[in-house]
Amino acid sequence: MDNTVSIVKCASYDKAQYAVDAALELLGGIGRFVKKGDRVVIKPNLVSKKSPDEAATTHPQIVKAVIRAVERAGASVLIAESPGGPYNPAYLKSVYTGCGMVSAIEGTNAKLNYDTSFKEVSFKDGKTVKNIPLITPVLDADLIISLPKLKTHAMTSYTGAVKNMFGTIPGTHKAEMHFRLDDRRAFCSMLVDLYSCVNRVPVLSIMDGITGMEGDGPTAGKNRFIGVVMASQNAHALDMAACRIIDYTPDEVDTVKEAVERGLVCDSADKLNIVGEDINSLIIRDFIKPESHFNLLKLLSLPEGLNKRVVSALSSRPKMKYGECVGCGECMRCCPPKAITMINNKPVIDRDKCIKCFCCQELCPKKAVKIHRSLLNRLMLKILR
Numbered sequence: 001m002d003n004t005v006s007i008v009k010c011a012s013y014d015k016a017q018y019a020v021d022a023a024l025e026l027l028g029g030i031g032r033f034v035k036k037g038d039r040v041v042i043k044p045n046l047v048s049k050k051s052p053d054e055a056a057t058t059h060p061q062i063v064k065a066v067i068r069a070v071e072r073a074g075a076s077v078l079i080a081e082s083p084g085g086p087y088n089p090a091y092l093k094s095v096y097t098g099c100g101m102v103s104a105i106e107g108t109n110a111k112l113n114y115d116t117s118f119k120e121v122s123f124k125d126g127k128t129v130k131n132i133p134l135i136t137p138v139l140d141a142d143l144i145i146s147l148p149k150l151k152t153h154a155m156t157s158y159t160g161a162v163k164n165m166f167g168t169i170p171g172t173h174k175a176e177m178h179f180r181l182d183d184r185r186a187f188c189s190m191l192v193d194l195y196s197c198v199n200r201v202p203v204l205s206i207m208d209g210i211t212g213m214e215g216d217g218p219t220a221g222k223n224r225f226i227g228v229v230m231a232s233q234n235a236h237a238l239d240m241a242a243c244r245i246i247d248y249t250p251d252e253v254d255t256v257k258e259a260v261e262r263g264l265v266c267d268s269a270d271k272l273n274i275v276g277e278d279i280n281s282l283i284i285r286d287f288i289k290p291e292s293h294f295n296l297l298k299l300l301s302l303p304e305g306l307n308k309r310v311v312s313a314l315s316s317r318p319k320m321k322y323g324e325c326v327g328c329g330e331c332m333r334c335c336p337p338k339a340i341t342m343i344n345n346k347p348v349i350d351r352d353k354c355i356k357c358f359c360c361q362e363l364c365p366k367k368a369v370k371i372h373r374s375l376l377n378r379l380m381l382k383i384l385r
């Protein structure tokens with residue numbers, strides 16, 4: 001198990017090339033990972049059509065810097081992503097354009113992927129899933145370079161290198177995964193399986209942690225300057241390092257906790273082999289966690305299988321802000337259990353069907369879905385937090 005993570009400070013995206021090159025140098029240089037003639041797939045985080053300054057997606061300057069490093073090493077680059085929502089060429093084009101990927105490839109030989117085929121891959125070693133549909137480009141690559149964004153996440157608390165691989169599952173198959181695995185721990189266990197499955201093609205992860213997102217990420221939170229670019233061959237180690245910086249313990253993030261239990265990473269950030277900056281000088285103690293992170297069931301050590309009404313009263317849930325809703329219906333289309341109905345052009349949630357995956361919040365283009373807590377929930381949290 002390699003627990004090495006390189007960390008480089010970076011004050012702005014204008015310096016992205018320097019930071020990416022330095023982070024790679026600290027791991028032994030791009031030549032350690034890329035050979036002349038390789039087909040490299042770059043997998044950014046393009047969760048939905050968001051402009052780069054919203055800090056929800058991997059910044060185009062980071063993507064461009066990585067393309068240049070790979071092309072200098074003599075390999076070809078294909079940018080591939082299955083964003084939230086449909087997986088078809090027209091939608092991909094709008095996401096690539098909106099997220100700045102068209103400008104990222106300008107002046108390079110890199111291409112954007114429009115092949116929307118996929119294959120069902122058998123993964124017998126999977127703990128939670130044994131068959132996983134994966135988009136074709138990641139199966140045909142010699143190397144995958146994953147470019148996660150350092151952000152919070154309403155369902156999984158944090159989204160980073162391991163969770164970035166969720167975008168290798170095609171379109172609506174992602175909603176099926178949410179539906180099948182509606183428990184957060186099971187979902188995170190699936191993410192760890194997924195990462196191991198994709199990692200049969202070597203994966204190198206380089207994290208855009210220059211401006212990240214705090215609060216109700218992955219799309220409805222607030223920009224937060226963090227000022228780092230980090231890289232590792234071990235996505236679990238990279239996530240553990242990122243979590244240390246934004247002040248999560250490994251136990252608080254189920255993908256990290258699961259990786260520790262499976263022996264895929266060391267059990268403490270203190271045991272990581274950090275090269276570059278001193279990680280302890282980078283910790284942001286007041287980094288804002290998503291509202292859903294503070295789970296009363298966990299704080300009170302209550303079993304998840306409690307009476308439905310009690311669980312509902314103690315859990316956070318999505319709530320529409322109708323004043324900001326434009327009635328586009330995106331939340332209804334992306335909702336895995338079809339819990340949302342549009343009535344008079346406004347989305348209405350069937351509470352009994354809602355599995356609290358927060359996909360509606362993630363894909364709402366207007367940040368019109370907020371995370372709501374009952375009065376009882378808020379009062380108890382005030383006492384316990």
Ligand code: SF4
Nearest residue numbers: 325326328329331364
């Ligand atoms: S996605 Fe957002 S704006 Fe669109 S209908 Fe749903 S809540 Fe309204």
Ligand code: SF4
Nearest residue numbers: 335354355357358360
């Ligand atoms: S209403 Fe929102 S949180 Fe509930 S299941 Fe649908 S997408 Fe998930």
